[in-house]
Amino acid sequence: MSEATSQPTTPTAERLSVRCCIAGGGPAGMMAAYLLARAGVEVLVLEKHADFLRDFRGDTVHPSTMQALCEVGLLERFLERPHVEVSQVVGQVGPDTLHLADLSHLPTAAKFVALMPQWDFLDFLSGEAKRFAEFALRMSTEARELLEEGGEVVGLLAQSATGPLEIRADLVIVADGRDSRFRAKAGFPVEDIAAPIDVLWMRLPRHRDDRQAVLGRIGPGYVLVLIDRGDYYQSAFVVQKGGYDAIRSEGLDAFRQRLARADPLLADRTDALKSWDDVKLLTVTVDRLAQWSRPGLLAIGDAAHAMSPVGGVGINLAIQDAVAAANLLAAPLGRGRPTPQDLARVQHRRLGPVRAMQAVQVAVHRFVLSAALTSTRPFRAPLPARMFNWFPILRRIPAHVIGMGFRMEHVRTPDVHAG
DSSP states (O other), rough: GGGGOOSSTEEEEEEEEEEEEEOOOOOOHHHHHHHHHHHTEEEEEEOOOSSSOOOSSOHHHHHHHHHHHTTTHHHHHHTSSSSSEOEOOOOEEEEEEEEEEGGOOSSSSSOOOOOOHHHHHHHHHHHTTTTTTTTTEEEEOOEEEEETTTEEEEEEEEEETEEEEEEEEEEEEEETTTTTTHHHTTTTTTEEEEOOOOEEEEEOOOOEEEEEEEEEEEEEEEEEEEEOOOSSEEEEEEEEOOOOHHHHHHHHHHHHHHHHHOGGGTTGGGGGOGGGGEEEOOOEEEEESSSSSTTTEEOOGGEEEEOOOOOOOOHHHHHHHHHHHHHHHHHHHHHSSSSHHHHHHHHHHHHHHHHHHHHHHHIIIIIIIIHHOOOOOOOOOOHHHHHHHGGGGGGGGHHHHHHOEEEEEEOOOOOOOOO
C-alpha cells in the first residue's frame, strides 16, 4: 500500500495514492477488495462507520456467495462461525403450508442459505483480506467528493476521524449502498421502479423449544417473515408503501395484536417491543442505474441497483457484482488505469441478471404481497403455488433463482500469494 509515501496537501490533510479506492465496506465493497488484493492489486476501502454493527441488514448468505468463498478456499472457515442453515423454504399462505423451495439439489458447495448477521460476514471477510499486504481498510472514514480532472475521476476526497484525506486512484469503486451520494455526483441517471411496500423490522424472542418457524406467513391484511437467529427472530412485518404512520397512530398495543394475529406463536413475545424505538422502518426501493460507470469510476451492488427484501437476494447480487468486477478489472488494474470499455463490461455482464431478479421481485410485490395487504377476505394460495406441494421437483426452480440467481459468477482472478 502506498500510504507510506503520502504527502499532505495542507497541514491538516493527508494525501494517499492507490490503484483502487472503494467507497463503502459493505458486502460488495469488501468482496471486491478481497479479490483484487488477492490478485495483487493495491486496494483501499473507506468505511464511514467505526464498526460493522448495524442491525436489520441483509443477513442471508446464499449458495452463490458461499460458492465464491469455496473457490477462494474460505468456505470451511466461514462456516465455523455461528449460523443457521436453511435448505427448505416453507411458507404459510392462508390455511396452506407451502413447501416453496428445496435448495438441497443445487450444484453448489453449500446447498443451503446460511443465516448469519451481516456484521459477522463483513468481519470475517475483512479479517481474511488483511492477510494481504495489498489490502487496507480505514474505518470511521467517509468518502465525500469525487476528485476529477479533465472530466475523469482520479480519486476521492474523504473525511476521517483525524482529518481530511485526498486519495488518488486509478479506479474508484462506489459500493456505499442504495443511498449512495455518488449517484448524483457522478451524474448517473436512475431508473426508479415503483415498490408498493415498506418493511418494519424488529427483534422478537425465540424460545428453545420453539418448533421450526415457517419463513413467511401471508394472509388477509398481513405479511410476516421470521428469520431464526438462534435466541431471537429477526422479524419483518410488511406494510403498504407509506403505511407506517397509520399503523403507528393506532398505538403499539394494536401493532402487537397485529403480530399475534399473523402468527399466534408470537402472542407471548410481543411485549418485547417496549416502544416504537424497537421497530425500524425500511423504506423499500427498487431501482437501477442506467449507467454504472464513467472514466475512473464504477458503481456496484446497491449503489448500482437497489433491491427489494423479497428473496433476501440483495447481498448476493452485490457479491456477484464484486466477483464480476474483480474478474474483469484485476488485469487492467495490474497494468494501470482501466479504460472506459473495461468498466462498461461490468455493467454489460451484470445488468441482465439484475433486471431479471427485479422483474421477479416486482411480480411478487404485485401479485402476492400487495394482494394480501389489500385483501379483507380469507383466501388460499393460488393453484400454481400449491403445485409445489404436489410435485416436489418444481421446488428446484425457485431454489435456483433464490440460491444462484440468473447468472452465478465464478472467481477467475488469480491468487498471487499462493505457494
